[in-house]
Amino acid sequence: MSDHEHYEAVVVGAGPGGAAAAAALARHGVETLVLERGVDAGSKNVSGGLIYAEESAPYTIDSLFPGFREEASERPVDDYQIHNVAGRSVKTFDLSDVHHHDTDWCDAVLRRRMDSWLAERVHELTRETGGGLLTEVRVNGLLRENGEIVGVTCDELDPITADLIVAADGVNSELARDAGLMNWDEPDDWFQGVKAVVEMEPETINERFGIDDGEGAAHLFSGDLFEGVRGGGFLYTNEASLSIGTVFHLDSLAAERAEPHELLDGLLTHPLLDQWLQGEYEEREYSAKLVPDSKKVAHPSPHRGRLLLVGDAAGQMQAQGPIIKGMNHAVTAGGLAAEAYADAKARGESAAAGDLYESKLREEGVMDQLRPRRYEATRALSEHDAVNRIGSAVVESAVGAVGLKALDGVVERAFNSPFLLGMVPDSRFSYVTVPTRIAEVLGDPIEAENDVEPPNLADRIGDLTYDVGEPHIELVDNTFAASGTAVTACPVSAEGFGGGCYREETVSTNGTERKLVSLDTQPCVECGTCAVVADTNWEHPSGGKGVEYEQG
Ligand SMILES: Cc1cc2nc3c(=O)[nH]c(=O)nc-3n(C[C@H](O)[C@H](O)[C@H](O)COP(=O)(O)OP(=O)(O)OC[C@H]3O[C@@H](n4cnc5c(N)ncnc54)[C@H](O)[C@@H]3O)c2cc1C
């Protein structure tokens, strides 16, 4: 073995997955070093974000971090509704049943506050066993000896060896990719989430949402308000702000050449939101991040040698209809990875930690939630174009309208069924056609006008904090055919906008005109989109460099 600095465990990333893994490892007495690339834990992270504590989960954030709810979260959320929208017509369903299903509690969170609070606890816990948490360190790859993974390499530190490496480095996990456990090839494996945090006084929130201090509300939006792109919107109440955002299937966003910031504005300016915004709009922060679709990419065997993947790095983000659960699964996976290592070590077989972790994910029912077998079994049919065309024709017909009216209560119950939601097909039919038709047939008109004016993209970028370092993304193929999708899909770029990351330009050579793409990484918010939709060499910036979110 080389003479590199050695820790028993190295955890890469201090989001919920990494924090949970590190806290559980430290409690098992394992010497654990945590490496986080942000200036502060949470400064790189974005979430909707409702964090759930599931009754059936073996680990929850408050079981690993006592005091979490009182000190690190925003408001408990009991009220959960979805608004089906067609123009000005809206039909609202109460989703309390699905929200409370298997739920001990659920809180809205902002990631800078949450993750930095967790990081303080993690630092205290890991210090007790000889480790600690270091920020502003970017791990840039796996260290191998004789072909075996033995540690990590970093931009800022010498290589470090470890008996256990937990990759909790999120959706664009460079370690999962290095190990050959994840690729960034297919847009339909991912969603793109975009969010605005909007200033609002606590008393105003209480009044406009009809809640008290210590209570919160969640509203989801689907239908025709997103230019036909598959996905939906959300609004969650924080202590003194609102989180309002959108989550779209990346393949749909790319195919429609839709602009993410415009889709977000479509939601922010919809008349339905007037009841809460009432003409006042002060945006604290604009942010974006990719989200893995666990149905397709949750790795069934998320380990290789000493390397265990947890959370988004393993594709463990559950989005099924209105269910968006990633942080809780990252916590569970982190706890199980630590437990697996401790069990394996107690048997004198540390090397078996990965296999044990895989079995625990299966036995605890986590894999079944992430990749429901009924989705696999039904998707060939339910996502088939012909089936969706027929379905759309029926739903959009007069007969379909009669059926929807007759089945009003049944439709609401269907939205509340975890079983049915586990096989919602990823199709325009389920994400756009059905909710739009529900609103058309069953909805009531909204009379209000919403005249808020969200900031333009230049102002949104201008309001973010950056510490710009070396360019961290290289455009490999700058032809429009290979990388042009990024001009629209990048949340800080837009067609005809000169201040973003990706720009389209027409170049004349010898009398022929060619459309090319150029890249400037300065305004990049590190969302990961162009790793998938453009031909790039994509890496995260070095430790402490790049965007710094204050809210997240
Ligand atoms: C708009 C949006 C809405 C969402 N809504 C919800 C929701 O309501 N509920 C929910 O549960 N989930 C939601 N999610 C998903 C949720 O945010 C993720 O599933 C969750 O954050 C995953 O946690 P994690 O610990 O695996 O990764 P992350 O939270 O992404 O943490 C990864 C950490 O690793 C660090 N890191 C990355 N690479 C390196 C490196 N090379 N070296 C060192 N450090 C590194 C990062 O800086 C980061 O701190 C949403 C996501 C988005 C984008």
Ligand code: SF4
């Ligand atoms: S340049 Fe790429 S990673 Fe950066 S914000 Fe745009 S799409 Fe996201």
